[in-house]
Amino acid sequence: MPGVAKGTARASALSKKQDVLAERLAAMTLPEGGVWATERRKDALARLQAMGLPAPRDEYWRFTRPQLLNAPAPERAAVFHADEAPIFDEIDRLRIVFVDGVFAPEESDDLALEGVEIERLAEAATKDIHWAKELYGVLETRGQDPVERPHAALNTAFATDGLLIRVTGKVTKPVHVTYRHESETSDAYLHNLLKLEAGAELTLLENGPAAARFNKVLEVEVGDGARFHHVRAQGRDHERQAFTAMFARLGAESLFKSFTLTANGRMTRNECVIEMTGDDASAHVAGAALGHGDFHHDDTVFITHDAERCESRQVFKKVLRKGAVGTFQGKILVKRGAQKTDGYQKSQSLLLDDTANFLAKPELEIYADDVACSHGSTSGAIDEDMLFYLRARGVDKDTAMDLLVLAFVAEAMEEIEDEGLAQAMTERLDGWLQRRRGA
Amino acid sequence: MLKINNLHVQLEEEDKQILKGVDLEVPAGEVHAIMGPNGSGKSTLSYVLSGKDGYEVTEGSATLEGQDLLSLEAEERAAAGLFLAFQYPVEIPGVGNMTFLRTAVNAQRKARGQDEMSASDFLKFVRAKAKDLKIDAEMLKRPVNVGFSGGEKKRNEILQMAMLEPKMCILDETDSGLDVDAMKLVSDGVNALRDGKRAFLVITHYQRLLDHIQPDAVHIMANGRIIKSGGPELALEVEHNGYADILAETA
Numbered sequence: 001m002p003g004v005a006k007g008t009a010r011a012s013a014l015s016k017k018q019d020v021l022a023e024r025l026a027a028m029t030l031p032e033g034g035v036w037a038t039e040r041r042k043d044a045l046a047r048l049q050a051m052g053l054p055a056p057r058d059e060y061w062r063f064t065r066p067q068l069l070n071a072p073a074p075e076r077a078a079v080f081h082a083d084e085a086p087i088f089d090e091i092d093r094l095r096i097v098f099v100d101g102v103f104a105p106e107e108s109d110d111l112a113l114e115g116v117e118i119e120r121l122a123e124a125a126t127k128d129i130h131w132a133k134e135l136y137g138v139l140e141t142r143g144q145d146p147v148e149r150p151h152a153a154l155n156t157a158f159a160t161d162g163l164l165i166r167v168t169g170k171v172t173k174p175v176h177v178t179y180r181h182e183s184e185t186s187d188a189y190l191h192n193l194l195k196l197e198a199g200a201e202l203t204l205l206e207n208g209p210a211a212a213r214f215n216k217v218l219e220v221e222v223g224d225g226a227r228f229h230h231v232r233a234q235g236r237d238h239e240r241q242a243f244t245a246m247f248a249r250l251g252a253e254s255l256f257k258s259f260t261l262t263a264n265g266r267m268t269r270n271e272c273v274i275e276m277t278g279d280d281a282s283a284h285v286a287g288a289a290l291g292h293g294d295f296h297h298d299d300t301v302f303i304t305h306d307a308e309r310c311e312s313r314q315v316f317k318k319v320l321r322k323g324a325v326g327t328f329q330g331k332i333l334v335k336r337g338a339q340k341t342d343g344y345q346k347s348q349s350l351l352l353d354d355t356a357n358f359l360a361k362p363e364l365e366i367y368a369d370d371v372a373c374s375h376g377s378t379s380g381a382i383d384e385d386m387l388f389y390l391r392a393r394g395v396d397k398d399t400a401m402d403l404l405v406l407a408f409v410a411e412a413m414e415e416i417e418d419e420g421l422a423q424a425m426t427e428r429l430d431g432w433l434q435r436r437r438g439a
Numbered sequence: 440m441l442k443i444n445n446l447h448v449q450l451e452e453e454d455k456q457i458l459k460g461v462d463l464e465v466p467a468g469e470v471h472a473i474m475g476p477n478g479s480g481k482s483t484l485s486y487v488l489s490g491k492d493g494y495e496v497t498e499g500s501a502t503l504e505g506q507d508l509l510s511l512e513a514e515e516r517a518a519a520g521l522f523l524a525f526q527y528p529v530e531i532p533g534v535g536n537m538t539f540l541r542t543a544v545n546a547q548r549k550a551r552g553q554d555e556m557s558a559s560d561f562l563k564f565v566r567a568k569a570k571d572l573k574i575d576a577e578m579l580k581r582p583v584n585v586g587f588s589g590g591e592k593k594r595n596e597i598l599q600m601a602m603l604e605p606k607m608c609i610l611d612e613t614d615s616g617l618d619v620d621a622m623k624l625v626s627d628g629v630n631a632l633r634d635g636k637r638a639f640l641v642i643t644h645y646q647r648l649l650d651h652i653q654p655d656a657v658h659i660m661a662n663g664r665i666i667k668s669g670g671p672e673l674a675l676e677v678e679h680n681g682y683a684d685i686l687a688e689t690a
Contacts (some may be wrong), residue, residue, distance in 0.1 A: 384492065389529040392489050393543035393599060394517035394550060403542065407533025407582075 017052025021150070024053060024072050031160045036133035037125035044137055044156035051150045060147055063327035063359040064298040068241045068267045069151060074187045074213030077239035077266070087207050087233055087424055093176040094118075096163065100181060100211045101188025103161055107178075115169030116202070121162040121191055132164045132193055139219040139247035143273035147302065152245040152271070155217040159191035162217075167200040167226075174203035179210035181237055186211040192218045196226035198251070203418070204228070209235025209265075214242040224251035224278055230258040231421050233428055238264050238294065245271040252278030252307070259416045260287040261425050262297055263432045269298040276303070276310040276338075286315040286415035288425075290432050291324030291356075299347070301330040305338040305371075314345035317412045319405055320356035321436075331363040334371050341371040349379045350408045352401075402433040440638040441465040441488075441607050446499035448480075448487050457483045459663035460499070463640075465607070470639040472649055474674060475660035476682050481642045482526060484660075485611045489523040490516050503607055518550035520606030524596040524613050526642075531583040536595070539583045540565055544602055568601045572628050589616030590624075597628035608632070609640045614648040626651030646678035659685055 030041050054066040068075060097107035103120060111118045117131075124130045137156040143149060165175065177192075188211035196202060200223065210216070222228050234242065242265060248256050262268055274283045289297040303312045318326035328347035349358035362375035382404055390400035409429060416422040441464065448458040457480045465471045473481050487494050488501055490513030501508045508516055531539070544564075545555040556564065569579060572594045584592050593613055600608055610629070614622055629639065629652050641652060649657070649671065657673040658665045661682065666689040667673065677685070 385529050386531050388491050388513060389525065389531070390539075390543075391513035392491075392517055392523055392525075393539075394514050394547035394603065395542055396514045396546060397512070399542065399546065400514075403534055403539075404531070407531060410533035 013055060013057070014052055017055050018049065020053045020055070020070050021048065024070060024154075026072065028158060030157060031125070033125035034128045036128060036130065037136070040133075040137045041157045044140075044153045047141065047144065048150055048153040048157060051148045051153065053150050060300070060329070063329065063361070064269055064296065069213075069243045069269065074185065074211075074241055075239065075266075076184045077181070077212035077237060077241065078184060079181055080209070080237040087428065088176050088205050091174065091176070091205075091420060093174040093205065095176050095178065097178045097180060098161070098188075098190060098210070100183045100186035101161065101179075101190055101214070104180070113171060113173060113175065115167060115171045115200070116175070117166040117168070118175070119164045121164055121193070122160055124164050130164075131166055131195070135195060135219065135221060136191075136193055137219075139221065139249055139275075140217060140245070142249070142275065143245070143247045143302075149245060149271060149273075151215055151243045152217050152247075155189050155191055155215045155245070159189040159217065162191040162193070165192070165194045165202070167194070167196045167202045170199075170201040171203075174205050176205040179206070179208035179214065179235070181209040181211055181235065181240065184212055187213045189215045192216070194218070194220045194228070196220070196222050196228055198223040199225045201227040202229070204230045205421070206230075206232035207235065209237035209240045210242065212240060214240065214244070216242070216244045218244070218246045220246065220248040220256070222248060222250045222254040222256050225253045226251065227255040228257070229417060231416055231418075231425070232260045233425065234260065234262040234265060234268060236264040236432070239266050241265070241267040243269045243271075246273065248274045248283070250274065250276045250278060250281040250283060250310075253280045254278060255281070256283045257415065257417060258285050259412070259425070261428060262287065262289040263428065264291065264295060265297065266294050267296050269300065271300045272302070274303045274312070276305050276307050276312065279307045280309045281307065282311045284313040284315075284415050286313070286412045287317070288409045288412045288429065289316075289318040289326055290429065291318070291320050291326060292436055293322045293324060295320070295324035296327075297325070298327045299330070301345070303332050303343065305332065305334045305341040305343060307338060309340040310338065311342045312344070313415070314347070315412045315415055316347045317409045318349040318358060319352065319409065320349055320358060321352035323355045323357075325357045325359070327359045328377070329361040329363070330375070331365065332373055334364075334366040334368050334373060336367040338368045339370045341368060341373065343371070343373040345375040346411070347377045348408070350405060351379060351381055398437045402430065405433055406430065440467040441501070441503055441640065443501045444499050446484075446487070446501060447497045448483060448494050449497055451493050451495045457494075457663055458487070461660075461663070461665055463658060463665055465638045465640055467638055468635045469655040470633065470641060470652060472641045472643060472654040472657045472674060473660050473665075474643060474657060474677055479660045480663045481660055482611055485523055485609045485642060488516075488609060489513060489521060514546070515550070517603070517605075518547050522600050522603055522605035522608045524593075524600060524608065524610045526611040526613075526615060528584050528592040528596055530585045532585050534583050536581055536583050537565065537579045540579075540599065540602060543599065547603055565602065568598055571631065572598050572601070573624060574598055590618065590621035593617055593621065593625050594628070597625055601628060601632060605637070607638050607640070609642070611642045612644065613641070614643055614645060622648065622651060646674045649674045661686055
């Protein structure tokens with residue numbers, strides 16, 4: 001019977017995925033902790049074991065081979081000690097540093113900031129009473145449906161450290177987390193948890209290559225009327241591998257804005273899962289990725305509208321050359337009753353030569369009848385007419401190309417509200433372009 | 440200033456000859472006009488001189504003050520003092536007009552061995568020039584030519600010309616898409632740049648523009664060649680009788 005054959009095939013595909021997981025877990029043990037942390041971790045492990053690790057044939061991994069992220073150990077990744085001006089240095093912020101996933105107290109500020117309770121997971125997990133016990137892994141678990149995200153469950157189970165941040169006021173000083181990379185073989189897991197109480201405000205800055213292989217989860221609960229801004233620059237070590245996932249739940253009239261700049265990296269999969277559960281909320285996710293050579297960059301976004309009059313924006317731009325690959329899979333799910341939804345997704349690539357590759361899968365799934373949802377996905381080369389126009393004014397070809405690349409990315413940059421932060425990102429991008437002139 | 444000798448040009452992609460032996464000389468300080476029917480090769484001439492890709496020069500030469508133009512990159516020609524005011528100025532979303540102007544001015548200064556202009560000097564410079572052309576601050580802030588009206592685009596071209604201070608200006612149908620007031624504004628902008636040394640080559644379909652920008656000489660181009668040259672009266676003749684008579688007498 002065909003049904004049985006199909007069922008058997010599925011069962012065998014699952015058992016293979018579980019075998020891959022078993023290999024990964026062979027040398028791993030759950031971190032020790034108090035009751036709540038142990039429960040959460042065991043729960044995550046059970047969910048993970050039911051899923052296994054992704055297989056290349058999984059629809060959600062069609063564009064990105066999961067092997068590097070699945071393998072028991074990371075591929076060696078050289079540490080790129082380049083003379084680059086430290087990012088966000090001119091900004092008054094609370095600085096926290098992790099080196100290869102390990103907290104570096106000597107480089108970090110005291111974890112104290114007005115309007116914020118901030119603690120490390122490593123310490124909080126040993127306490128039996130902690131606000132995080134109600135939230136740790138909760139949004140990640142919700143984000144597993146309807147699409148499985150095994151690496152995120154793996155993170156919830158095995159992350160030993162990270163930041164637990166509860167925001168009660170309008171915090172003007174950003175929290176800045178730097179992830180430094182020193183070991184060529186480090187395999188780091190960090191789990192950050194943010195809770196913005198009603199009306200609270202926080203800006204989170206993140207940067208750095210983190211580790212040879214980095215698995216990071218960020219869960220963000222944005223309360224009613226709260227505002228969360230997030231700007232990150234993923235470090236430019238060429239051989240690093242990363243899986244990151246952001247899970248956010250948005251209350252009424254709240255705002256969530258996230259921008260990511262990715263320059264280099266052999267493998268980066270950035271997942272973003274947003275659930276809009278309160279009316280009139282707004283979610284913006286944007287990214288700019290720059291790749292040259294052995295570079296694979298994947299943006300996977302899933303936004304669920306489950307309330308009225310919410311707005312969501314996805315703006316992703318990728319600049320690719322010399323065999324670099326960019327992928328995008330973005331979905332907007334509008335649930336029944338989520339009327340007056342305004343959803344938009346844009347994914348574009350600029351292919352600087354004909355060896356670069358861009359793969360995109362935009363999806364809209366809509367169960368409400370009074371909504372405005374659209375998507376736009378394009379792939380193209382530098383516009384020759386624009387290039388000639390600039391050159392005819394005396395701008396040399398390299399400068400003209402760089403100007404057009406910056407122009408292409410500008411729309412994603414505009415998603416950064418703070419001008420100083422936007423400027424910092426633009427300078428990074430510009431530096432990347434200049435270093436590649438004539439290459 | 441500009442010397443073109445027996446210039447033959449064909450399209451790179453297809454075996455199609457566009458210019459079939461153009462001879463033209465524009466001395467310093469003079470304004471020359473080129474008129475001619477559609478498809479005669481006027482715009483091609485302007486593109487070939489300014490270095491656009493897609494054309495192949497098969498014969499002949501073009502020099503600016505004795506310097507071989509055809510061996511230079513587009514940006515080198517600009518730095519050498521050549522300027523093309525585009526018939527269809529290109530829209531560049533994401534690049535601010537001000538950034539564009541500043542990049543262009545400084546690129547040319549650098550190519551000529553001059554220091555880059557400071558931000559405040561540049562601002563003063565651009566404001567003064569923009570004011571003459573009735574270009575407001577808002578237009579300078581917007582992305583290059585994006586959302587500009589036809590007249591605004593042409594004014595923006597003349598602004599660039601005024602800022603870059605070229606030696607040789609080619610105006611490709613700068614009058615197209617302009618109403619009477621805009622034409623006056625643009626012409627005033629051009630006339631303000633006439634200084635006895637700078638030379639102009641004005642490509643146009645209509646005599647009207649030449650009422651405002653008075654030429655020293657008028658050339659008629661047809662089928663890839665200059666077929667007749669004369670004084671300003673030649674433009675009037677075309678305006679009254681069309682090209683048929685001239686084409687017939689030179690055929």
